[in-house]
Amino acid sequence: xxxxLYHQFASPKTYVVLVDKIYPIIFYxxxxxxxxxxxxxxxxxxxxxxxGNSYRIIYMHxxxxxxxxxxxxxxxxxxxxxxxxxxxxxxxxxxxxxxIGALVAFLALVSGSIWGIPTWGTWWQWDARVTSTLxxxxxxxxxxxxxxxxxxxxxxxxxxxxxxxxxSVNIPIIKKSVDWWNTLHQPASITLTDKPSIxxxxxxxxxxxxxxxxxLIICLVILSSKVQIFNREGNKTWVxxxx
Amino acid sequence: MLSNPLLEARNxxxxxxxNKLFHGLSFELLYGEALxxxxxxxxxxxxxxxxxxxxxxxxxxxxxxxxxxxxVYLGHKNVxxxxxxxxxxxxxxxxxSAKTSTKSILKELNLLNKIDVxxxxxxYGQKKKLALVRVLLNQSEVIVLDExxxxxxDKTRAYIVDxxxxxxxxNKSVIYTSHIPIEINSKKINxxxx
Amino acid sequence: xxxxxxxxxxxLRKKLRAWLGPILIFLLxxxxxxxxxxxxSDELKNVFYSxxxxxxxxxxxxSLDSIFLEDFDDGxxxxxLILNNSLFSMILIKIFIYWLLxxxxxxxxxxxxxxxxxxxxxxxxIAFPSMLIxxxxxxxxxxxxxxxxxxxGSALGALITMPLLFPVLILLGKIVLNANFGFExxxxxxxxxxxxxxxxxxxxxxxxxxVKTHLE
Numbered sequence: 001x002x003x004x005l006y007h008q009f010a011s012p013k014t015y016v017v018l019v020d021k022i023y024p025i026i027f028y029x030x031x032x033x034x035x036x037x038x039x040x041x042x043x044x045x046x047x048x049x050x051x052g053n054s055y056r057i058i059y060m061h062x063x064x065x066x067x068x069x070x071x072x073x074x075x076x077x078x079x080x081x082x083x084x085x086x087x088x089x090x091x092x093x094x095x096x097x098x099x100i101g102a103l104v105a106f107l108a109l110v111s112g113s114i115w116g117i118p119t120w121g122t123w124w125q126w127d128a129r130v131t132s133t134l135x136x137x138x139x140x141x142x143x144x145x146x147x148x149x150x151x152x153x154x155x156x157x158x159x160x161x162x163x164x165x166x167x168s169v170n171i172p173i174i175k176k177s178v179d180w181w182n183t184l185h186q187p188a189s190i191t192l193t194d195k196p197s198i199x200x201x202x203x204x205x206x207x208x209x210x211x212x213x214x215x216l217i218i219c220l221v222i223l224s225s226k227v228q229i230f231n232r233e234g235n236k237t238w239v240x241x242x243x
Numbered sequence: 244m245l246s247n248p249l250l251e252a253r254n255x256x257x258x259x260x261x262n263k264l265f266h267g268l269s270f271e272l273l274y275g276e277a278l279x280x281x282x283x284x285x286x287x288x289x290x291x292x293x294x295x296x297x298x299x300x301x302x303x304x305x306x307x308x309x310x311x312x313x314x315v316y317l318g319h320k321n322v323x324x325x326x327x328x329x330x331x332x333x334x335x336x337x338x339x340s341a342k343t344s345t346k347s348i349l350k351e352l353n354l355l356n357k358i359d360v361x362x363x364x365x366x367y368g369q370k371k372k373l374a375l376v377r378v379l380l381n382q383s384e385v386i387v388l389d390e391x392x393x394x395x396x397d398k399t400r401a402y403i404v405d406x407x408x409x410x411x412x413x414n415k416s417v418i419y420t421s422h423i424p425i426e427i428n429s430k431k432i433n434x435x436x437x
Numbered sequence: 438x439x440x441x442x443x444x445x446x447x448x449l450r451k452k453l454r455a456w457l458g459p460i461l462i463f464l465l466x467x468x469x470x471x472x473x474x475x476x477x478s479d480e481l482k483n484v485f486y487s488x489x490x491x492x493x494x495x496x497x498x499x500s501l502d503s504i505f506l507e508d509f510d511d512g513x514x515x516x517x518l519i520l521n522n523s524l525f526s527m528i529l530i531k532i533f534i535y536w537l538l539x540x541x542x543x544x545x546x547x548x549x550x551x552x553x554x555x556x557x558x559x560x561x562x563i564a565f566p567s568m569l570i571x572x573x574x575x576x577x578x579x580x581x582x583x584x585x586x587x588x589x590g591s592a593l594g595a596l597i598t599m600p601l602l603f604p605v606l607i608l609l610g611k612i613v614l615n616a617n618f619g620f621e622x623x624x625x626x627x628x629x630x631x632x633x634x635x636x637x638x639x640x641x642x643x644x645x646x647x648v649k650t651h652l653e
Binding site: 293296297298299300314316318319320321322323324325326327331334335337 | 440444447448451452507510511512513515516518519522649652653
């Protein structure tokens with residue numbers, strides 16, 4: 001019973017069918033949410049008393065920073081699933097996430113340095129969180145290079161999973177240790193444990209923008225994972241039928 | 244005991260990316276028997292050998308060896324270091340080149356006068372012969388050879404065939420692939436796709 | 438185990454360029470730094486340790502680029518796996534031998550440089566233990582990165598290893614910072630030793646999984 005259930009959910013076919021059903025729902029709700037949050041945040045939320053209007057880039061910067069890390073966590077979970085239970089779908093998802101993770105980390109860096117010009121007076125600082133995001137960005141690119149170096153995809157899947165897992169142990173260590181050096185970055189605005197240090201009038205649109213942005217990125221991951229599946233399982237009859 | 248098969252392979256399948264190499268392969272190997280794996284280029288002969296050696300796992304099916312079987316394998320790679328002399332290379336394999344048994348084999352293969360030569364300076368055939376010394380001196384129950392005769396002269400080939408026949412008569416088993424015919428009495432399996 | 442030690446050190450010792458080469462490269466880098474920046478000797482002291490850590494990192498990077506490649510290409514790894522069913526001890530010892538023949542010599546040389554630059558023998562206590570431990574960590578991590586990239590070039594190996602090294606570099610930076618302020622550094626050295634003790638077993642284990650996958 002359990003085995004059957006596991007086989008069903010782990011099969012790329014079920015995944016594609018399921019994802020095709022929920023994709024439009026996720027896409028439209030998150031698009032509407034993000035646009036709504038942007039209008040709220042850009043036009044209606046008050047300006048910051050110290051940073052003026054420039055802070056408004058957070059509606060893009062914060063979701064991007066948040067996702068650059070959460071996508072890595074998602075990859076780490078997929079990597080563990082792949083190495084322990086040998087679920088191929090998990091490997092396809094890692095491969096699908098890596099370029100999107102790189103993109104999001106890049107967005108976080110670019111939006112951060114644009115924000116840095118008016119607030120810190122410089123577009124680049126060797127600040128702890130900036131540095132660790134840059135390292136994260138390079139790690140994503142490293143994963144992509146590693147996978148693309150091998151012609152045997154089954155081997156490449158294992159290598160990339162090992163590297164993702166090692167990275168997932170290392171990233172918190174990198175963050176902590178980079179934090180050791182004096183940091184310029186403002187402390188995180190929202191954490192799970194503490195009361196947010198940001199005013200509710202800015203927090204709600206920020207929260208909505210994170211939801212919307214995440215939803216859109218998830219849609220991107222879904223599309224990219226479907227490309228992976230069709231590439232890798234292209235000769236199976238269900239794929240021919242499906243496409 | 245001897246009536247039990249030394250090796251049982253059931254329903255082996257293998258594929259790389261989406262390309263199936265072989266499918267549903269079953270066979271067994273008895274003590275004192277030779278198995279010749281046949282197939283065209285790219286049919287998966289080397290992969291099958293690696294599965295039998297336990298380096299690669301099959302996509303489907305399973306293999307079962309009798310417990311504690313010792314195996315010696317010589318594949319396309321010679322396990323020789325170019326920057327070491329013949330003597331040092333033998334030392335890495337735990338072979339003492341001063342021993343008379345080693346010396347007689349080296350003499351038979353025309354390698355005795357090359358003992359101080361760096362392996363990088365040997366010819367392809369000489370390297371192959373040196374790699375075979377390890378197999379010839381080995382006491383394992385199973386000898387696995389991947390294209391053992393490529394690049395060897397007639398005399399050496401005859402020597403190898405004699406050696407293998409002698410081992411078979413001692414109830415040892417041989418598994419090999421070869422495009423060059425080897426005159427030993429062996430069971431054949433063909434892994435080419437139909 | 439002693440057989441393995443003998444064989445692995447024999448292989449590395451006989452290949453002069455693989456162990457003496459990196460040590461000489463370390464010397465060259467250390468010599469070239471004062472030539473490329475115009476610094477009063479006081480200022481050189483400030484950046485000296487940064488140079489030292491980076492040279493040892495680069496040396497390890499260069500020396501480990503083919504740590505498994507040769508044994509992979511000539512079939513030694515495959516041969517060993519068939520004989521012993523496991524690569525763990527071979528990899529553990531290989532890494533140890535590299536540290537013995539490359540890590541320790543560059544630690545000694547680096548210590549000499551630090552004493553001569555600072556003109557103070559007490560810098561021995563900063564440079565020697567931290568180089569000894571950090572070079573072993575570097576060797577482990579580069580071995581891991583190069584096992585992943587194996588026959589795909591050392592640039593890929595370096596690309597995926599470097600991010601893993603940042604915490605170690607920061608720790609080394611902290612050690613020097615604390616020493617400059619006259620604070621205790623033994624706790625930081627112990628922390629680094631602790632890290633080493635953890636990865637010294639885990640990394641060969643991961644590498645043997647990776648190498649086995651390569652051999653498939």
